[in-house]
Amino acid sequence: MGHFRRSSEPVRNQSTYSRMKKNRIRKLFIGLLIYLPLQYAVVGIVGYYDAEPWPAFVFPGFKSVYVYDDGFEITRTIFDVETLHRQRSHDMPPQELFPDIPLSQIPGFVRTHFSDEETVHNISEEGKAWLKSKAEEIAGFTPNAMHIIELTEYYRQTDEGAKLDMALESGRITILF
Amino acid sequence: MSLKQRFDGWIFNSYRVTAEGLALLRIFTALFILLFLIPGSGMAHFGFLSSLPLDFYSPPPGPLRLLDGFPSLEIFQIIHTILIVSLFAMLAGYHTKWASILTGISLLILQGFIYSVGKVNHEIVIPLVPVIMAFSNWGVAYSVDFWRKKRTSAPESWPLSLLALFIAAMMFTAGFPKILGGWLDPATQATQGHLFNQFFIRERQALLAGWAVGFNQVIFWEILDWLTILFEIGFIIALLKAGWFRMFVGLAVVFHFSTMLVLNIAFLPNFLAYAVFLNWDKLFRTFKTAYSRFSRISGPKSGDRSVFLFTGVMLILFLPLAWISRREFVLTQSDLMLHEFVLVTAAFTFVVFAAVKKASVLLSGKSG
Incomplete structure (x- = not known):
């Protein structure tokens, strides 16, 4: 078997490049120095009007600050399923209803598909059947309706640690099965 | 020094690489992706995606909007297989440049479909690394390419x-x-x-x-x-x-x-x-010195064997870690x-x- 080796001398690349190759690489760098800021601007514009484009060379901004007065305001969504006349009900966070979706994608998934009435009401029969089967799996009964409830929670720091000040229902969309 | 010379110096002379160091980096990268960074962490997630109703296909603005829905599980299996095969080729240094580029492309496609549920995760560095490093000629040493005496270029x-x-x-x-x-x-x-x-x-x-x-x-x-x-x-x-x-x-x-x-x-x-x-070259020399000291073998053989030793150490560390981690019996208070x-x-x-x-x-x- 031959040896898988090369000289251990560090390579001084400059001397080994042909001028043409070096020019191409230089142009690549110049192109990227122009392209990267431009694509960032495009990502911002498209993201504002539609959604974040992909693929794009960006890292997450974590722009939000969640601050209100001297505490923190956080929004959560819960899925509440019930039988007729609410004989049985079960509420769950989205990560419980959609365990196959990575936690890092759950807020985006919920925002995209369940945050406005028009989108929810346009869910097809197939989509509703899928949601119903998912809810049935978790809740252990066959639901007649699913309420997507948006809660705004207000936390305050006290001497005993962080405390939930209040939670307000800030939105509710219902899907009937 | 002119601006052009400075610019060239920044591009071509900022970092120093050796064939041996790049070989170790290639092996590390392939194993790291194979064991820890495969999108979806296995086929189960793609089974889930292909079973999703069309309502939940929300690709981000970009090429995936040309499609109407998630592909079938068979398509996912094909792309996944291409990824695994190209990663093994990259690990062995077999047609290294193309294997690295193919690794990046298949990673990118799988990531794109995962993000088409309505949320982009910012993990583009995973495909970016093999694609960019393909042009460093990191398969120039300790690789099947070198063994086959294929014409290889100098490391870049x-x-x-x-x-x-x-x-x-x-x-x-x-x-x-x-x-x-x-x-x-x-x-x-x-x-x-x-x-x-x-x-x-x-x-x-x-x-x-x-x-x-x-x-x-x-x-x-x-x-x-x-x-x-x-x-x-x-x-x-x-x-x-x-x-x-x-x-x-x-x-x-x-x-x-x-x-x-x-x-x-x-x-x-x-x-x-x-x-x-x-500093992968320093790591190579450390492994080579350690191997020579223990085995009393020096020369070219010690280089080959120290690379095998490095690969073995990586596998010994990474394999049990990946196996235990997938069992998820620790850190249960988080998705970490x-x-x-x-x-x-x-x-x-x-x-x-x-x-x-x-x-x-x-x-x-x-x-x-």
């Missing part, structure tokens, strides 16, 4: 400058929106707000998260806000010198370690890119995985050691 260092440029630009995109969002406002403690969001809404409650939620020192949290922005924006300046950039990569490791402890977010994909800037915790902590420990060593060298130099 400019891909490291290119990767540095990408990392710095992407770090800027993380820092700049924070300024616009009000992170620098002394009245807002944004990091603390994110902690609350992660802790209460996403239930990321492992490690120091519980302690941090109760820690209400406004100045501490405000300093963290400012440091985060300074560090992320500062990468652009650090790009000018390889030494500065390596220092910022070290700071990034410290930053991610602290983020992991408090927010339970590890950002493991970034570590694949940071690892490129390690055991392998993320171990690898990020190991990187942090390495950075601390390197910093202490560097500081002691500097101090002894001054006192001498």
Whole structure:
């Protein structure tokens, strides 16, 4: 078997490049120095009007600050399923209803598909059947309706640690099965 | 020195690479992706995606909008198989350049479909590393390509400058929106707000998260806000010198370690890119010296065997870690995985050691 080796001398690349190759690489760098800021601007514009484009060379901004007065305001969504006349009900966070979706994608998934009435009401029969089967799996009964409830929670720091000040229902969309 | 000469110096001479060092980096990258960074962590997730009703196909603006829905499981299986085969080819150094590019493309396609549920995760560095490093000729040594006596080129260092440029630009995109969002406002403690969001809404409650939620020192949290922005924006300046950039990569490791402890977010994909800037040639020489000392074999054979030894050590460390991590019986208070915790902590420990060593060298130099 031959040896898988090369000289251990560090390579001084400059001397080994042909001028043409070096020019191409230089142009690549110049192109990227122009392209990267431009694509960032495009990502911002498209993201504002539609959604974040992909693929794009960006890292997450974590722009939000969640601050209100001297505490923190956080929004959560819960899925509440019930039988007729609410004989049985079960509420769950989205990560419980959609365990196959990575936690890092759950807020985006919920925002995209369940945050406005028009989108929810346009869910097809197939989509509703899928949601119903998912809810049935978790809740252990066959639901007649699913309420997507948006809660705004207000936390305050006290001497005993962080405390939930209040939670307000800030939105509710219902899907009937 | 003219501007052109300086620009050339930055592109071509900022980093020094050797064929041996690049070979070790190639092996490390292939194993790291294979065991820890495969999108979806297996076929089960793609089975789920292909079973989703059309309503839930929401690709981000871009090429995936040309499709009407998720592909069938068979298509996912084909792309997944291409990825695994190309990763093994990259590991062995077989048609290395094309295997690396194919690895990047198949990673990108799988990531794209995963993000088509309505949320993009920022993990593009995973495909970016093999695609960029393909042009470093990292298959020039300790590879099937070399063994087959295929014509190979000399190793190239400019891909490291290119990767540095990408990392710095992407770090800027993380820092700049924070300024616009009000992170620098002394009245807002944004990091603390994110902690609350992660802790209460996403239930990321492992490690120091519980302690941090109760820690209400406004100045501490405000300093963290400012440091985060300074560090992320500062990468652009650090790009000018390889030494500065390596220092910022070290700071990034410290930053991610602290983020992991408090927010339970590890950002493991970034570590694949940071690892490129390690001194792989020094690591090769360390392995070679250690092997020669123990086996009393020197010369070319010791080089071959020390690379096999390195691969073996990586497998011994990575395989059990990946296996245990998938069992998910530790860190149950969070979606943080055991392998993320171990690898990020190991990187942090390495950075601390390197910093202490560097500081002691500097101090002894001054006192001498």
